[in-house]
Every structure is written in structure tokens, then in C-alpha cells.
Amino acid sequence: MTVSARAFWLLRGRLGRVSALGRSAASLLAAPGTAGRAFRGFRSSGLRHDAIIISGTEMAKQIQKEIQRGVESWISLGNGRPHLSIILVGDNPASHTYVRKKIKAAAAVDHVDERTVCNGIAPEKDVDGFHIINIGRLCLDQHSLIPATASAVWEIIKRTGIETFGKNVVVAGRSKNAGMPIAMLLHTDGEHERPGGDATVTIAHRYTPKEQLKIHTLLADVIVVAAVVFTPLTLSGSLFHLHNLPVIFIVREIQKDAAQVVVHLEKCFGIPKLITSDMVKEGAAVIDVGINYVHDPMTGKTKLVGDVDFEAVKKKASFITPVPGGVGPMTVAMLLKNTLLAAKKIIY
Numbered sequence: 001m002t003v004s005a006r007a008f009w010l011l012r013g014r015l016g017r018v019s020a021l022g023r024s025a026a027s028l029l030a031a032p033g034t035a036g037r038a039f040r041g042f043r044s045s046g047l048r049h050d051a052i053i054i055s056g057t058e059m060a061k062q063i064q065k066e067i068q069r070g071v072e073s074w075i076s077l078g079n080g081r082p083h084l085s086i087i088l089v090g091d092n093p094a095s096h097t098y099v100r101k102k103i104k105a106a107a108a109v110d111h112v113d114e115r116t117v118c119n120g121i122a123p124e125k126d127v128d129g130f131h132i133i134n135i136g137r138l139c140l141d142q143h144s145l146i147p148a149t150a151s152a153v154w155e156i157i158k159r160t161g162i163e164t165f166g167k168n169v170v171v172a173g174r175s176k177n178a179g180m181p182i183a184m185l186l187h188t189d190g191e192h193e194r195p196g197g198d199a200t201v202t203i204a205h206r207y208t209p210k211e212q213l214k215i216h217t218l219l220a221d222v223i224v225v226a227a228v229v230f231t232p233l234t235l236s237g238s239l240f241h242l243h244n245l246p247v248i249f250i251v252r253e254i255q256k257d258a259a260q261v262v263v264h265l266e267k268c269f270g271i272p273k274l275i276t277s278d279m280v281k282e283g284a285a286v287i288d289v290g291i292n293y294v295h296d297p298m299t300g301k302t303k304l305v306g307d308v309d310f311e312a313v314k315k316k317a318s319f320i321t322p323v324p325g326g327v328g329p330m331t332v333a334m335l336l337k338n339t340l341l342a343a344k345k346i347i348y
Helices: 005-019 023-030 036-041 056-076 091-098 114-120 130-137 147-160 179-187 209-219 240-243 327-343
Strands: 169-171 200-204 223-224 229-237 246-255 262-267 287-290 292-295 301-307
Touching: 005 114, 036 091, 056 114, 056 327, 147 179, 147 287, 147 327, 169 179, 169 209, 179 200, 200 209
Parallel strands: 169 200, 169 223, 223 287
Antiparallel strands: 229 262, 246 262, 292 301
């Protein structure tokens, strides 16, 4: 078989990058037979077994150790310890779940525009990656501070050794802080300044008919689910009560007096069991970014679930992330990693 020089160097580059993902990915490439089948959730006997459950918690612990070593090295050179300051527009229980450190700035003003706040932060300090310059550089395949959730998904894929080169990927969701940047990372050129996944990416959203979504997901080698639904809502009450509502909010306007807060907002939430087993082909990798609080009929309590029917889908997938314990802890870890990058002025 004749291989062109360009194809050879592209292949060489791919193998070089994959070798950094760890022993499991390297062994998969070295032995594509039995090892390859086992890695995709099959044993050599051909019997089907449940997906490998990706522990974002354990992966995040490893990244935090790497960050700690980086911080210690940075300080040993005479630099100050990195500090993270967070402004929360409104009250977002997703932040309570994943970050739990955010200050509540929106209640102190009469009106807050999310885009104005994001662009008011210096891009070199924008560890959330929401500034228009960071988003623009991301879309141009340039180095930038990448939104933490998207960075978490990308890091999970790389460290797990999930192949994206030439693969079909469906991203369910087009939000500016999750779905859109995830799609950008996965479809862009792996040879560019900020390497991407070289996948063929299909983006679905709330106006994609369910039957059409199923057509796309059945073709997908990788499914990333980050669906968000918005519902207009007005609430009033004490700050304590508003702070503890079990849903995610985007605040549009706040009116406050001494005792009461009236909030004009959009309630946003995922869609439990948006992705069911009949929508997933055998051996696909499934990354669940969803956040939903649902009533557990067994315990009578509220529990946290994602957008994927986890118990059913894990019987068909090769890899799957749980909720909680999947993308969430990794999002925190990537936020801290962005903080270190910003302190060391590596990007800007």
C-alpha cells in the first residue's frame, strides 16, 4: 500500500498525540485486534458487556495534583499564589453543585446583562472563557482560555483515549458556554495552533425533532449531551429562598427592596432521558453534561441526574460518564487549570 508523504506525517502526528493519552490508548493502537475489542466494551469472546464508566471524580483528582505541582513550581520561582475571583450573574444551582464558591453580585444591582459582565472582565483573567475575545480565538483555532465545561469534555475524551479523528459526533445542545465550544473543539483541525478533534460534528438543539435527533445519534461514534431548555419565569421572595431553588437560572432583571427580591428570569434545565438506549449504536461513547433534579420514587427525595438514560445506555455504549461524578468534577478541575494558565500568563 502506498501512503503519501502528507498522509504519513498526519498519521505520525496523530500517533504522537495519542501516545500522550496514556498506556491504555497506546496499547489500543499497538494491538487493534483483541485489545481493541475489549477497549470498546467487548471481550475477546464477543460477549457484550456494559460500558466503561468514566470517573470524572478520579480524573479530576489527577488533574488537581498536576495543577498543585504547577502552582508549587510557580511559587518556588518567586511568583505570588494564583487567586480566583468569581462573579455570579443571578443564582445558579449548577454552580452550587460544581463550584460552590461563587459570590452573588446580581442582587446588588437593578439590572445585569450577562454579555456586558462577561466582556467587562479582562480576557487574560477570564478563566470562564466567556469573553468575546476568548470565544473568538477559540473559533479561530487559536490558544485561548476555553470555557471550563467544554474543556472538561475535551479533556475526558483525550485522557480516555476516545477516538475522534474522522468520526461522527453529535453534540446535543448549542449553548454558548457548553454546546457551541464543545462542537468547536471536536470539529477543528488537529494540526492547527489549538488542535481540535477532526471529527464530523452535527449540532442538535431544542428545535431538532426527536425523530431527527435519533437519526443523527444512531450514526454517531461519540454523543455529547448538553441540552438546555429555557422557560420565562418571575419569582419573588427572600434571598435565602431564591438561592436554594433546585433549578438553573439565567437572570434577566432584578428588583430589590429591603425584604423582597423580584427576579425576572429564564428557568433553564436539561431534559432527563433525552438520550435513550434505542438512540445509541453499539460501542458509541456517551458524554453526559446534563444537570437535572428529579424526584426519586424509591427514596422520596430529590436526586441529580443527567440527560442520558444512564442504566439503559451503559449496556450499549463503550464509554459513558455518570451524573453526578462525571463532567461536573472535571469542570471544576479545568476552571482551576485556567486559573493557573491565567496567573502564569501562558496564553496572553
